[in-house]
Amino acid sequence: xxxxxxxxxxxxxxxxxxxxxxxxxxxxxxxxxxxxxxxxxxxxxxxxxxxxxxxxxxxxxxxxxxxxxxxxxxxxxxxxxxxxxxxxxxxxxxxxxxxxxxxxxxx
Numbered sequence: 001x002x003x004x005x006x007x008x009x010x011x012x013x014x015x016x017x018x019x020x021x022x023x024x025x026x027x028x029x030x031x032x033x034x035x036x037x038x039x040x041x042x043x044x045x046x047x048x049x050x051x052x053x054x055x056x057x058x059x060x061x062x063x064x065x066x067x068x069x070x071x072x073x074x075x076x077x078x079x080x081x082x083x084x085x086x087x088x089x090x091x092x093x094x095x096x097x098x099x100x101x102x103x104x105x106x107x
Contacts, residue, residue, distance in 0.1 A: 007106070012099040015040050015092045023048065023068075023086045028059045029104045031081045033089060035073045038098035042079050043068040045086035083107055 015038075023045050033042070045065030054061040063086050071079060072093060081087040090098060 007104045009102050009104075010036075010100070011102070012037075012097055013090060014096065015090050015098050017092050018043075018088070021088055021091065022051075023063045023065050023088045024060050025063050025084060025086045026059045026081075027054070027061075027083050029106045030083060031087070031089070032103040032105060033073075033079050033081075034101040034103075035075055035077045036099040036101060037075050038095035039072065039074045039093040040089075040095075040098040040100075041091045041093045042071045042073060043088040043091065044071070044081070045088070048086040 023043070025048060045063070045068040047066040048063040050061055051064050052062045065086050068086075068088070073079060081089075090100070
C-alpha cells in the first residue's frame with residue numbers, strides 16, 4: 001500500500017541488494033526517511049562522480065562513489081540526506097520487507 005501526499009510517501013517494499021540499487025544524489029531537496037517497521041540499511045557515499053544525465057523533473061542523478069559508510073536502521077529510526085549527499089537507501093537487512101515514510105523537503 002502506498003499513500004502519497006504532496007511531498008510525503010508511506011510505502012512498504014522489499015529492500016534491494018547493493019547490486020540491484022545504485023547511489024543517487026538530489027540537488028534541490030533533502031530526503032528524510034522514517035522507518036515504521038522492519039530492518040534495512042542505508043549507505044552514505046563520499047567523493048562521487050555522475051554516471052547518467054540529471055533528471056530535473058525528479059531531481060535525481062545516479063552516481064558512483066569512492067567510499068561509503070553503512071547505517072543499520074529499524075522501526076523508529078530516522079535518517080536524513082541533504083542535497084548533494086550521495087546515498088543508497090533501503091537495502092536488504094534482517095527483514096523481508098520494510099515500511100517507511102519518506103519526506104522530500106525542497107531546499
